Amino acid sequence: MFYTKCAYKGDRVNGRMEGKGKFTFANGNRYVGDFMDGNFHGQGTIYFTPENGDGKYKATWHEGIAIEGTYYFADGLEYQTTDWQYCTPADRRFWREHNAFIVPPLPVGPGGGVKMIKSIIPDYSNGRVLEIEPDENQHILDDADEVLDTTLVPAELAFVTLPDEVESGVPFTIIVAIQNSNHEVVLPAENDVKITLAFGNGKFECGPKSLHNGRVTFNKCVYTGEGGVAFQAESDGLASPEIMVLKAIIKPPEIVEKPMRVMVTGVPQQVEQGVEFSITVQAFELETGEPYQPTGGVPLRLELASGEGKLGGTLSQELPETGELVFYDVSYDGTDPFNLRIVGPDGESWDATSQPIVPKVAQPAEAVATKLVLLSAISESPAIGHPFTVQVQLHDDEDRVVTTATNLVHLRTHTGEGVLTVTNPVTADGGHAMFEDVVYDGTDPFTLVASADGLLDSEPSKPYTPKTSVVAAIKMLSVDPRVNAQASPFSVHVVGLDASGMVPRDGDVHATLVVASGTGSLVGATTVGPVEGHYYFDDVAYDGLGPFTVKATAPGLPDSEESMACYSGPTLPRAFPGLRPGVPAKLATLLTPAHPAPRSVFT
Numbered sequence: 001m002f003y004t005k006c007a008y009k010g011d012r013v014n015g016r017m018e019g020k021g022k023f024t025f026a027n028g029n030r031y032v033g034d035f036m037d038g039n040f041h042g043q044g045t046i047y048f049t050p051e052n053g054d055g056k057y058k059a060t061w062h063e064g065i066a067i068e069g070t071y072y073f074a075d076g077l078e079y080q081t082t083d084w085q086y087c088t089p090a091d092r093r094f095w096r097e098h099n100a101f102i103v104p105p106l107p108v109g110p111g112g113g114v115k116m117i118k119s120i121i122p123d124y125s126n127g128r129v130l131e132i133e134p135d136e137n138q139h140i141l142d143d144a145d146e147v148l149d150t151t152l153v154p155a156e157l158a159f160v161t162l163p164d165e166v167e168s169g170v171p172f173t174i175i176v177a178i179q180n181s182n183h184e185v186v187l188p189a190e191n192d193v194k195i196t197l198a199f200g201n202g203k204f205e206c207g208p209k210s211l212h213n214g215r216v217t218f219n220k221c222v223y224t225g226e227g228g229v230a231f232q233a234e235s236d237g238l239a240s241p242e243i244m245v246l247k248a249i250i251k252p253p254e255i256v257e258k259p260m261r262v263m264v265t266g267v268p269q270q271v272e273q274g275v276e277f278s279i280t281v282q283a284f285e286l287e288t289g290e291p292y293q294p295t296g297g298v299p300l301r302l303e304l305a306s307g308e309g310k311l312g313g314t315l316s317q318e319l320p321e322t323g324e325l326v327f328y329d330v331s332y333d334g335t336d337p338f339n340l341r342i343v344g345p346d347g348e349s350w351d352a353t354s355q356p357i358v359p360k361v362a363q364p365a366e367a368v369a370t371k372l373v374l375l376s377a378i379s380e381s382p383a384i385g386h387p388f389t390v391q392v393q394l395h396d397d398e399d400r401v402v403t404t405a406t407n408l409v410h411l412r413t414h415t416g417e418g419v420l421t422v423t424n425p426v427t428a429d430g431g432h433a434m435f436e437d438v439v440y441d442g443t444d445p446f447t448l449v450a451s452a453d454g455l456l457d458s459e460p461s462k463p464y465t466p467k468t469s470v471v472a473a474i475k476m477l478s479v480d481p482r483v484n485a486q487a488s489p490f491s492v493h494v495v496g497l498d499a500s501g502m503v504p505r506d507g508d509v510h511a512t513l514v515v516a517s518g519t520g521s522l523v524g525a526t527t528v529g530p531v532e533g534h535y536y537f538d539d540v541a542y543d544g545l546g547p548f549t550v551k552a553t554a555p556g557l558p559d560s561e562e563s564m565a566c567y568s569g570p571t572l573p574r575a576f577p578g579l580r581p582g583v584p585a586k587l588a589t590l591l592t593p594a595h596p597a598p599r600s601v602f603t
Contacts, residue, residue, distance in 0.1 A: 010035065014501060027052065039064035050074075089136040102213065154189045155181040156239040160215060165247040166229065171207065171220040176233045176241075178214045185214040193235045195221070198243050200229035226250050259286035261531050262300075262342050262350040270430055271332060273359045276313065278328045279352060281342055283319055289491060289536050291323035298345060302327050305341040305351065309334015309359070335359055335401075337375060337391070354529075355389050360403050360430050369394040369405040369431070371456035374448060383469040383508055385556040387437040392450040392458065394431045401431040407452045409433035414449040414460040418442015425452075439555075440466060470504040471496040474511055474535070474552050476560045483567045486545055489524070492537040494552045494560060496530060503533035509554045511535045516551040516562040520544015545569045 010021015017023070017035040024030045029052055033044020040061040047056045059069025071079040077086070077095040086095050093102060161175035178189040193216040197204040202225015209218045223229055229248045234240055266280045281300060283292035292298075298319040304311050313329040332338060337356035343349045356375065375391040382388045394405040408425035421439040433450070440446055445465045450458040477493040484490055494511055498504045512527045524540035535552065542548055547567050552560040 034061070036063075040066075089133045090139045153180055154178050154186045154191055154238055156183075156241070157193065157233045157235055158183070158241050159233065159244070162231070162244065163246065165249055166223050168202070168226055168248055168250045169222060169224050171222050174218040174221055174231065174233075176216045176218070178216070178235075178238070187214045189214045191235045191238060193233060196232050196234060197223075198230040198232035199245060200248065201225055201227065202229065202248060204229075204231070223248055260284060260292045260344075261286050261536075262344075264340075264342065264350070264352040267340070267353055268357060269355070269434065270358050270360055270432065273335065274331055274333055276329045276331045278326055278330060279340070280324065280326050281319075281352075283323045284536070284538070286531075289493065289538065292319065293321055293323060294319050300325065300345075301343045302330065302340060302352070303343055305339040305353070306356070307332070307334060307338025308336050309338060311338075311340075332357070332359055356391065358391065358393070358401075358432055360401070367396050367400065367402050367404065369402040369407060369455060370397050371395050372409065372450045372452060372458040373399075374450045374458035374461055382440065382464065382466060383556075384443065384466045385439060385441055386469060386509060387439050387555065390435040390438055390448060390450075390461075392426075392428075392433040392435070394428050394433070394452075394455070403431040405431050407433075407455060409450055409452045411435045411438070411448060411450050413440075414447040415463070416440070416442060416446025417444050418446060418466070420446075420448075428452075440464075442466060469507070469509050469556070470498050471507040471509040471530075471554070471557065472499045473497045474509075474554050474557060474560045476550075476552060476563050479550065479563045479566055482564060485570060486568050487523070487541045487543050488568075489539040489541050490566075492540060492550060492552075492563070494535040494537070496533050496535070496554075505532045507533050509557065511552045511554045513537050513540060513550055513552055515542075516549040518542070518544055518546065518548025520546075520548060520568065522550070542566070542568045 005026040007024040008017055008021060010017065010023075011019025013019065016038040018037060019035060020033075021035050022030055022032045023035075023040075028049040029046060031040060031044055031046050033040065034042025036042065041063055042061060044061055045056055045058045048054060054074035055072055057066075057069055057071050059066040061067065073079065073095075075096055085091065086093065086098065156179050158177045158179050159174070160177045161173060163172050166172050174195055176193050176195070177185050178191050178193070180186050190211060193209070193211075195206045195218050200223070202223055204224075205222045207218055207220030207222070209216055211217075226248050228245050230243045230245045232240055232243060260283050263282045263284065264279055265282070266278060268277050271277050279302070283298075283300075284290065285292050299316055300319055302311070302315045310333045312331040312333060313327065315327065315330070317325050317327065319325055337358045339356055340352035341349045342352050358375075371394075373393045373395050375393060390411060392409050392411070394402050394407060394409075396402050405428050407428050409428055410424045411420075411422050411426075412424075413420045419441045421441065422435055423437070426433045426435055443466055445463045447460040447463050449460050473496070475495050475497055477495055479490060479492050481490055492513055494513075495503055496507045496509060496511070498507075507530045510527055510529050513522060514526070515522055520543050522540055523543050525537065526540060528535050528537060542550075545568055547565055549562040549565060551562050
């Protein structure tokens, strides 16, 4: 596509165009729709540029071939191969002229009749001649005789166009015909016609009007109100049409929903019972990774995913145009650990917590820890060699959390032949001990137990059977932008692959972005979890100067290949390296001062 000057943006499978996407041809025409194995396949539409007619061709495609389809002109007219009735010799009106009830003017001579000149073919200034065909000539004569032989006197008004219902505050059009006593339109009529509100409690504003061939068009009429409404057409000396009662409605704003993903930050590990805390929600478009900008109200709701207590505060809010909102007054009335989730307008939900939040319960001054309680923070069996988190609580004899306890707690396997890697001991804080980055290297089922000097050991955890991760490799997809100022944010897109090279949507491996070459370091959120098999590193920055590359790493998996060459600094050197080692040097000229970067990037 680089050599043909074409472009593609959309889904890919094994590097080929497949799924939903947009293909732009070299001449500017674009195809939007379904792809399969690099071909147009399914439902799709080709949109033509104004230079190519400004129309569109909507079709069903099979392996790049249109099976059936329809062409639409720029004004919306559907092309038909039979029974074509527009711009014909007998009637040269366009489609829009038909819809507007425009009647073509008749050629009237100076004597009040039609002057027939049969021996002369009209000659235009450009040298081209136009000879009227016999059927069109007869059509003109027939209509001329009919008009000239009939005296038309305006007698009444009639509604030609009147909507069945009007939407409050939305413009609409009314067309009124001036007719004779035989209910025929009087073409030369020039009566002054007015539209008034005959019935309704709202406010009516009549838009500008135009008179043509006996028809008066009132554009941009607006009625503000709700319920029954009727309009009246009036003109001096003419009978008004029958009043028709319409319905005025108020429509709620349309909500345009796009696929999105949600990232939650600021979630506390512990909260005090009944005390307010806050969490921040950021929404991104699923396909582009850009901040989600809703065109209508998109309500998001915070609710309990687990826990026996009660969640309080303002738990429902509409997502603003910035794509970020804060649930600022959340509280939990309960003593058991709990999880949170975000629920969208269509019922789709996203986890707001990666591990349970533990409430702090007020304790009497004399409370003393006597035993340990192991809280399983593993929602399912962990992947072999991948880290997980375990929480332990210190209880007294009445099974209350002793928030003043600061004992040293150890974690070990109770059953299992594998090796447990864990940081021991952990000092309890507020009656809780948190073991992070715990790894079990083994394939047999295992259980865990917590212990501390002077306290009863915890009960063994439920048994876990390690599983092999579905992710077999990680692949670098893109870095954007590749050239920026020092410490300016950029985005990196990485994808996980299974053994067959497909993207597993249920992968559970976390990926970390590191510097592959360069003297600086990365700052920002450099470790993220998967979103349906994809990893989005948003707002990371390179704290250094000069060229650099990045790569992705994950526990137990080979590193990804290096990214394309990137550059950080105020100006570009003349000999900026190519895309990767071994790439021909001529490609480096694409990034020399002869092709400067955008002004917004450099000072």
